[in-house]
Amino acid sequence: MISKNRTWWLWPVELILLIFDIMGLPDFIMQARLITRSGIRTLSDREKQLISDVYGELSFLDNVWMNSSDMFKFRKFAHAFVFHDSINFHNSITDSVIIHEIMHVIQYHLVGSVYITRALKAQKSLEGYQYGGPEVLYHNMLSGKSIWQYNYEQQAQIMQDLFDMEGTMSSTTDISLTSYRMLLNEVRATLLNI
Template sequence: MNFSKLHLTLQLLIAILISLPRRIYRVFCHFPALFTYLNRPALYGIRFRGIARCFLWLGEIPFLLLDLAGLPEWYELVNLWLKPNSRSLTSQELIWAKSLFGEMLPYQRIRIDERARLGPKQYRFCYVSFCVINSWERMPPAILIHELVHVWQFSRYGSPYILRALLAQNTRAGYDYGGIRALQMAREHDLTLEAFNYEQQAAIVEDFFRFQKKGPLRWGRGEDPHDPDTYRYFISALTEIHF
């Protein structure tokens, strides 16, 4: 009998109950937020025109309701028992993650499925479904950190992160946050990580991790981050407590 799986199963069932007040609060806050959506040209680092903001607000409601039903935990339970190849983070991966996220990730819930057949096998990409990271082979450390940012987004904002990340992928900028100069300009205007779309957020953290490991930046326009403090300014959001 796999006691570690039984233990995680119990944790997930308890998480459904523990998460309920926070998820109810998110739903409660979402309805009056319509006025904010309608009056802000940029939401989650993406500029929307007119009625598109209303459609975004409407589109997030099903995700919030699915959270209330505990869909993330039920999905993770199915993955836990029906995907025997999925694994938890290794000790080294855990060290990397904690160096950036501190204790803000549900590390015991995170599973990595390196044999995900739907999508990753055919097109060689990774994606995150709640606390499950799906790929078709072992990910390079920097890519793992990128995907862990999406786990962080789920932990912080709930399932609407899925819609926001998908929309971010289809913007002109996409993953490209503009390099260190764009970060410096954003910092001068007192902007935070939330000023960037959900894929840019992950790219910023990924590039900072690459810098720490003395590797080339993925989105840095060939420049070295001679101002690592600017990266740290944005990275600090990862360890802030958020209800």
């Protein structure tokens, strides 16, 4: 768990990341990686369709990269992770994890590189990826809690869980999906503005 007195470093790091964004460094870094690395590819048509089926049309989808070349360095820490517009993974990645990681790409497009510190902070928080499941989500929906009030990992996990639930439930009108779909609609509405 991260205590408030241990997060003093977040604002200077986020300031530096915002300056990097203004200078265009994320794009420069991605171009350098494309030149110097193999194993980096664009999203396949199937992956683009999968993402569009969940999130709707995303204006930046053609700029999202799949990278399996660097993950060996990080595989003991994570199955997959996002660095700006690049989804990094080891060997293979499931559709479910793609949906989770695309939410982090969306976060990058909404707030810039500061999504990195916010996602890392979320991973170390008491809640982590846990948002309470369908019952808590439904209760929170009734009390007016927005998708953007969950931490960055919870946001991605909610989208991943919706994807998984829709793939396994016999009825797509199941009441337990209502709160998930409302939060997804909130994400889609926000994406119309970027």
